[in-house]
Amino acid sequence: MSDATGTTIDLEKWEIVVGLEVHAELSTRTKLFSSAINQFGGEPNTNIDPLTLGLPGSLPVLNEQAVELAIRVGLALNCTVQPNEFSRKNYFYPDLPKDYQISQFDRPIDDEGHLELPDGTVIGVERAHLEEDTGKSTHVGGGGRIHDAGHSTIDYNRAGVPLLEIVGKPDIRSADQAKAYVSELRSILMAVGASDGKMEEGSMRVDCNVSVRPRGTTELGTRCEVKNVNSLRSLGRAIEYEAVRQVDMISAGERVQQQTRHWNEDDGRTHKLRSKEEADDYRFFPEPDLVEVDPGEEWIERVRAALPVLPAARRHRLSEASGVDLAKTAIVVERGLDELCLAAIDAGADPVRTLTHAEHNLSDERSLDLDPGAFASLVTMETGGDLTATQAKQVLAEMVSSGGSPADIARAKGFEAMDNSELEGIVDDLIAGSPDEWQRFLEGDTKVMGFFVGQVMKATRGQADGKVVTKLLNSRR
Amino acid sequence: MTSKPGTYPTAIDIAVSVRSGERTASEVLEDHLARIGSSDAEIHAFNHVMVDEARSTAEAVDSAVEAGENPGPLAGVPVALKDNMCTRAVPTTCSSRILEGWKPPYDATVVQRLGVAGAVVIGKTNMDEFAMGSSTENSAFGPTRNPRDTSRVPGGSSGGSAAAVAAGFVPISLGSDTGGSIRQPAALCGVVGVKPTYGAVSRLGLIAFASSLDQIGPFANTVADAAVLLEVIAGHDPGDSTSIDEPFAELSPHLDDGVVGTRIGLITEMMGEGIDADVAARTREAADALEAAGATVEEVSIPAVTYGLSAYYLVAPAEASSNLARYDGVRYGNRVEGNTTDEMMFATRTQGFGDEVKRRIMLGAYALSAGYYDAFYGKALKVRTLIRADFQVAYEKFDVLLSPTSPSTAFPFGDKTSDPMAMYLNDVCTIPTNLAGHPAISVPFGAGDDGLPIGVQVLAPPRGEQQMFTTAAVLESAAPGDAE
Numbered sequence: 003m004s005d006a007t008g009t010t011i012d013l014e015k016w017e018i019v020v021g022l023e024v025h026a027e028l029s030t031r032t033k034l035f036s037s038a039i040n041q042f043g044g045e046p047n048t049n050i051d052p053l054t055l056g057l058p059g060s061l062p063v064l065n066e067q068a069v070e071l072a073i074r075v076g077l078a079l080n081c082t083v084q085p086n087e088f089s090r091k092n093y094f095y096p097d098l099p100k101d102y103q104i105s106q107f108d109r110p111i112d113d114e115g116h117l118e119l120p121d122g123t124v125i126g127v128e129r130a131h132l133e134e135d136t137g138k139s140t141h142v143g144g145g146g147r148i149h150d151a152g153h154s155t156i157d158y159n160r161a162g163v164p165l166l167e168i169v170g171k172p173d174i175r176s177a178d179q180a181k182a183y184v185s186e187l188r189s190i191l192m193a194v195g196a197s198d199g200k201m202e203e204g205s206m207r208v209d210c211n212v213s214v215r216p217r218g219t220t221e222l223g224t225r226c227e228v229k230n231v232n233s234l235r236s237l238g239r240a241i242e243y244e245a246v247r248q249v250d251m252i253s254a255g256e257r258v259q260q261q262t263r264h265w266n267e268d269d270g271r272t273h274k275l276r277s278k279e280e281a282d283d284y285r286f287f288p289e290p291d292l293v294e295v296d297p298g299e300e301w302i303e304r305v306r307a308a309l310p311v312l313p314a315a316r317r318h319r320l321s322e323a324s325g326v327d328l329a330k331t332a333i334v335v336e337r338g339l340d341e342l343c344l345a346a347i348d349a350g351a352d353p354v355r356t357l358t359h360a361e362h363n364l365s366d367e368r369s370l371d372l373d374p375g376a377f378a379s380l381v382t383m384e385t386g387g388d389l390t391a392t393q394a395k396q397v398l399a400e401m402v403s404s405g406g407s408p409a410d411i412a413r414a415k416g417f418e419a420m421d422n423s424e425l426e427g428i429v430d431d432l433i434a435g436s437p438d439e440w441q442r443f444l445e446g447d448t449k450v451m452g453f454f455v456g457q458v459m460k461a462t463r464g465q466a467d468g469k470v471v472t473k474l475l476n477s478r479r
Numbered sequence: 480m481t482s483k484p485g486t487y488p489t490a491i492d493i494a495v496s497v498r499s500g501e502r503t504a505s506e507v508l509e510d511h512l513a514r515i516g517s518s519d520a521e522i523h524a525f526n527h528v529m530v531d532e533a534r535s536t537a538e539a540v541d542s543a544v545e546a547g548e549n550p551g552p553l554a555g556v557p558v559a560l561k562d563n564m565c566t567r568a569v570p571t572t573c574s575s576r577i578l579e580g581w582k583p584p585y586d587a588t589v590v591q592r593l594g595v596a597g598a599v600v601i602g603k604t605n606m607d608e609f610a611m612g613s614s615t616e617n618s619a620f621g622p623t624r625n626p627r628d629t630s631r632v633p634g635g636s637s638g639g640s641a642a643a644v645a646a647g648f649v650p651i652s653l654g655s656d657t658g659g660s661i662r663q664p665a666a667l668c669g670v671v672g673v674k675p676t677y678g679a680v681s682r683l684g685l686i687a688f689a690s691s692l693d694q695i696g697p698f699a700n701t702v703a704d705a706a707v708l709l710e711v712i713a714g715h716d717p718g719d720s721t722s723i724d725e726p727f728a729e730l731s732p733h734l735d736d737g738v739v740g741t742r743i744g745l746i747t748e749m750m751g752e753g754i755d756a757d758v759a760a761r762t763r764e765a766a767d768a769l770e771a772a773g774a775t776v777e778e779v780s781i782p783a784v785t786y787g788l789s790a791y792y793l794v795a796p797a798e799a800s801s802n803l804a805r806y807d808g809v810r811y812g813n814r815v816e817g818n819t820t821d822e823m824m825f826a827t828r829t830q831g832f833g834d835e836v837k838r839r840i841m842l843g844a845y846a847l848s849a850g851y852y853d854a855f856y857g858k859a860l861k862v863r864t865l866i867r868a869d870f871q872v873a874y875e876k877f878d879v880l881l882s883p884t885s886p887s888t889a890f891p892f893g894d895k896t897s898d899p900m901a902m903y904l905n906d907v908c909t910i911p912t913n914l915a916g917h918p919a920i921s922v923p924f925g926a927g928d929d930g931l932p933i934g935v936q937v938l939a940p941p942r943g944e945q946q947m948f949t950t951a952a953v954l955e956s957a958a959p960g961d962a963e
Contacts, residue, residue: 052585056805058578058686059565059587061719090801092847096820101804154820156809285847287856290691290798292720 011214011249018245019222020180021172021211024187025165026197027135027204028071034134034164035062035104042203046157054162056099061291064088068164069111072132073297073305074194075166076112078312079127085296086111086131088289093282097137097156105133105167107286111295117190118314119182120332126171137161160204166196172211172222177238177245184208184234189313189336201233208237212244214252223248224258228272230265240265244272316340324353334360338370345374351381363395366402376401380408390467393417417465428461429454429474444479451475487647490556490704494597497555500544504537504555508599511557515602515648523623524643526562527570528602533557536599543597551597552707558593559643559652562603563610564695565684566590573686574618575608577806577813577831587684588719589653589695589712596711601649604639608833609803610660610688612636613905616896617835627669627931631889634664634905637698641668644698651708652698657688658791659885659909661696662921666884666934669923671705671951673697674909676941677916678723680709681716687802689795690721692913702922702952706730709944728945734952739773741950744877746938747780749908755887757927762883765924765935768957769881769950779877783862783869787911788903790862793846793855794914799836800843806831838899867915874940879950882908884921884934908936918944922951925959 030040036053052060076083089107110131116124138160143152168187174180188206191197198205208231213223228244231237243265248258262281263272311319313335320331320340324347334340339360347353359381364372380401384394389412400411432454433440443450451472458471488496496502512530519525543550560566563573565583567590572578586594593600607617615623615638625633626646633642637654641664644652654661656674665672673696680695687693697708713727745766750759766776808814808827815830817823832840846855873880885905895902912919918941921934935954939947 052583055810057583057811058571058573058581058805059583059585059684061683063718063720092801092804094804094807094821094824096807096809099805099810101807102801283849285801285844285849285852287797287801287847287852290689290721291687 011246013217015217016214016245016249017217017219018176018241019172019213019215019225020174020176020241021225022170022174022180022183023209023211024168024170024184025135025207025209026075026168026187026191026199027206028068028164028166029195029197030065030067030071030164032065032067033162034065034068034132036060036162038162040163041159042200042205044159046155046159049159050161054099054158056101062104062289064292064295065164068132069295069297070301070305071164071194071196072111072130072166073302074309075168075191075196076115076130077302077306077309078190078194079112079115079117079130079168081112081115081127081130083111083297083302084113085109085294087294088132088292089286090289091133092285095136096154097139097158097161099137099158099161103134103136104289104292106131111297117183117186119179119186120317121182121329123179125173125179125183128169128171130166130168133165133167135160135163135165172213172225177241180210180241181234181238184237186313193310193312204232207232210237210241210244212241212248213258214245214248223252224260226258226260226272227262228265229262229275230267232267236265236267239270240272243270247272320344320357323347324357326354326357330357330361337364339364342370342372342374342377346378346381349375349378351378352385355381355385359394359398363398364402368402372401376407383408383412387467387470388412389417425458425462425466425470426474428458428466429471429478432457432461433478443475487650487700489701490553490650490699491701491707493556493650494552494554494707497540497544497597498549502555504540504544504550504597504599505534507555508533508537508557508601511601511647511649514646518646519648521624521629522626522642522646522648523621524604524639524646524648525559525602526572526574526605526620526639529566529569529600532569533599533601536594540597540599551595551711553593553651553711554597556598556651557601557649558598558708559602559604559640559649560590560600561606561610561637561640561652561654563606563655563686563688564589564603564653565686566600566603569603571603571686572620573609574606574620575806575831575833575836576619577827579619579813581812583684585684588681588716590684592712592714598711602643604637604643604652604654606639607636607660608836609686609799610636610655610657610693611799611835611839613659613663613902614890614892614895615639615664616892617833619833622892625668625889628889631891631931632667632894634667634885634889636660636664637672638664638668640698641665641670641672644668644670644700650700651704653695653708653712654698655685655688655693655695656909656913657692657694657795658913659906661698662909662919662934662936663885663905665698665921666923666932666936667889669932669934671697671699671702671923671955672921672934673705673709674912674919675709675713675944676723676918677913678719678721679713679727679918679942679944681712681719681722683716683718687798689798690802691798692791692795694913702920702948702955703731703734705920706734706948723942725942728942730945730948733945733949736949737773738769738950738953741769741774741879741946742877743769743774743776743950744779744873744880745776746784746880746882747778748782748784749882750778753886753904753907754883755927758883758886758888758933761925761927761933762881762935764959765954765957766881769953772953772957774950774953776881777877779873779880781866781869781873781880781911783865784911786862787866787914788907790859790866790914791906791910792842792903793859794863796839796843797846797856797859798843800840800847803832803836803840835899863914866911870911870915870917870940878939878946879943880938882936882938884908884936888927888929888931888933912938915941917941918947920947920951922954923958924954
């Protein structure tokens with residue numbers, strides 16, 4: 003592998019270890035502790051109220067919808083949903099209105115779970131906890147960082163928006179796996195309606211902890227936490243850059259220092275923000291303005307019963323129904339086409355052809371509206387020889403864009419299946435009219451096959467099935 | 480100047496006369512404004528008198544009476560609020576430079592409930608800055624004088640609210656009690672002061688000092704007035720997550736129930752060392768009076784209360800260090816400019832806070848810091864549990880407990896300002912109830928050798944206000960003649 007600067011590390015000698023912390027904004031109507039609206043965008047400082055601004059005398063009241071979404075995510079990630087409490091994380095920063103963040107520390111709502119990647123790899127989840135988001139600072143002038151800015155503006159619309167911080171275990175072993183983890187997590191969050199998953203709007207933010215170690219060893223290396231990773235692409239690049247940097251350091255006889263580092267998209271490097279020693283002492287203590295939250299079995303079971311079938315289970319279901327490899331079902335499930343495929347297979351369509359169409363010919367969003375029976379008929383027409391692969395693809399495209407039955411569309415396009423006896427006559431006429439070519443074919447020149455197939459196609463204006471023509475030619479040998 | 484309590488009309492009398500049309504709320508208000516006008520320059524009970532707002536409230540009450548409506552149990556009763564309760568569009572300062580001039584965009588829940596009850600909020604009273612202190616000398620706007628002896632402190636931190644009642648500026652007022660801040664000034668000013676069960680009164684709109692201890696409560700010249708005021712402000716508020724979701728006790732109908740058969744425990748640990756002899760003597764006389772009224776009185780030891788002060792001075796500053804972090808000059812309040820954001824915050828807080836506030840922020844931040852949490856804050860929480868457990872044992876044998884409110888009568892200005900520990904010891908009898916979350920009331924009971932008022936404290940188990948008030952009413956009627 004190599005990083006952005008082209009440096010490479012030897013993956014036979016080194017192993018990359020990654021643990022991800024994903025902050026997901028929950029799609030609640032209001033903020034985590036107040037009735038101010040939770041909405042992205044909007045004029046600065048319009049979705050605010052006394053608590054959002056940390057005004058004296060304001061008090062937090064927990065948003066039940068946020069708890070419900072946290073329970074959904076917890077169950078979807080196979081976590082134990084437990085009685086939990088909030089703590090204060092104290093630090094001074096202008097975009098933190100109370101100069102403390104209400105978060106969960108000792109007792110998070112979701113404890114110990116896992117998620118399964120499309121290839122079947124299982125990644126551990128340590129915990130998921132609720133906390134409030136901060137406002138957004140914009141530093142004007144200087145380098146866009148607070149220290150050399152001319153002045154700063156703060157928008158508190160985001161302050162108090164509910165976040166679920168999902169802390170993954172250091173089970174990830176490559177940049178690609180990290181990307182797969184985030185994609186999978188995003189699918190789960192969206193499936194349970196917890197988040198819109200928009201990384202570009204900051205609905206999902208990823209911090210990655212990266213360390214390296216000699217392959218074959220089990221002890222974890224010293225990690226660096228990389229912040230400001232705003233897309234899947236930069237996540238991959240940041241991990242690769244950071245791994246190379248650390249291997250280079252170790253190879254040069256240096257020690258990796260535990261640091262928080264900032265990913266810079268422009269230069270493709272990570273830069274030191276602060277060392278472990280410079281880290282804030284957050285002086286956590288139990289939030290006295292809130293009481294313990296005990297969701298209780300009844301609530302948890304009600305949420306569990308209402309959960310949709312999750313991506314991993316859908317992949318397994320489709321793989322089992324189709325006999326197609328698990329990893330190949332991922333894209334179909336991601337597009338939400340698994341129900342369609344299952345119904346089509348159920349209606350007798352060939353499973354492999356069904357999935358092949360879903361993977362290659364159904365990227366259009368309108369595919370979700372396809373009638374499963376019609377889709378099954380199309381696949382059966384193709385496997386039954388009534389349509390060629392090319393024709394089937396065209397008919398399917400028409401079905402997606404304007405609806406209609408495959409038989410009607412095929413007829414309208416003139417894709418009538420050739421009668422074999424008619425085709426036999428054409429083939430025999432062709433053999434008779436091309437004795438030299440036929441002789442070469444008989445002598446084993448397989449390239450001449452193409453000539454014959456092409457001539458038949460020309461004579462039938464493309465209506466003949468190539469496979470049938472080949473079969474006929476071989477039978478005349 | 481000296482004045483005596485009990486010579487002004489009570490809140491109940493005022494409400495009755497206003498409701499009956501005998502007097503108008505506006506007349507009542509003008510009487511009180513006149514007293515404030517003539518004497519508050521000396522007492523300095525108020526940071527801000529809401530003349531215009533109070534006049535329009537009184538007019539509204541009068542219109543309601545004229546229209547034949549019932550304006551509520553506190554119809555036309557002037558009420559003063561400690562200056563840490565948010566009042567919409569009216570300065571709310573916590574007696575701190577850092578909030579000078581700040582006007583909240585909303586009313587605290589207690590202010591809303593006073594409005595519904597027909598009360599007329601007349602002003603905001605002086606206090607120790609952010610409620611940190613026991614003498615009101617820590618106000619950034621100068622101290623309040625004790626109306627019983629203006630050379631002495633009124634106690635604190637709700638000194639302004641206690642003095643306002645003692646001086647007849649208002650019949651009732653609200654204070655907040657985190658470690659004794661209602662009961663101690665009530666004792667020193669010779670009025671009734673109540674710290675309700677934690678969660679009985681909404682804290683929404685109360686500017687936090689120590690959230691797990693803070694509780695709003697009434698001051699009054701009589702137990703009956705305090706009962707009516709508490710009934711008005713208590714009760715569940717969905718806006719405060721720590722508010723008790725149960726109906727609050729009925730107090731007024733039970734004030735004359737008497738104490739026949741009531742089991743009363745006199746707390747041994749609060750009768751010995753550190754308590755002035757005259758204070759202990761009056762407390763014993765109070766116990767005798769209750770016994771004479773039919774109660775049984777025994778001494779009871781509650782060993783854990785001796786750790787109360789130490790635990791309190793970890794828990795309260797720790798929470799304060801976090802609660803007061805928001806005063807950073809970024810969003811509201813006073814800002815002192817600096818070259819960078821950090822410098823601005825630093826300068827704002829350095830100049831905006833007084834010494835006692837800074838002392839407690841530092842104490843609290845230290846108690847919570849990495850590596851010290853278990854030894855300090857963690858241990859204090861354990862003491863809290865222990866105190867609660869010891870009280871629980873006592874309440875298996877006793878209905879209510881009895882102790883002095885404050886170790887001494889009102890002390891002269893400057894007496895304890897140079898020795899924080901001596902000042903902190905003022906709250907040794909009141910702090911344990913805050914740590915336990917229990918209710919307690921201070922009732923005037925005679926005078927000390929110096930002729931100044933002494934308060935006796937009745938403590939009750941959580942939500943035990945009814946029996947606490949009944950006991951207090953008996954004490955009130957048995958109290959020796961006014962101090963001379």
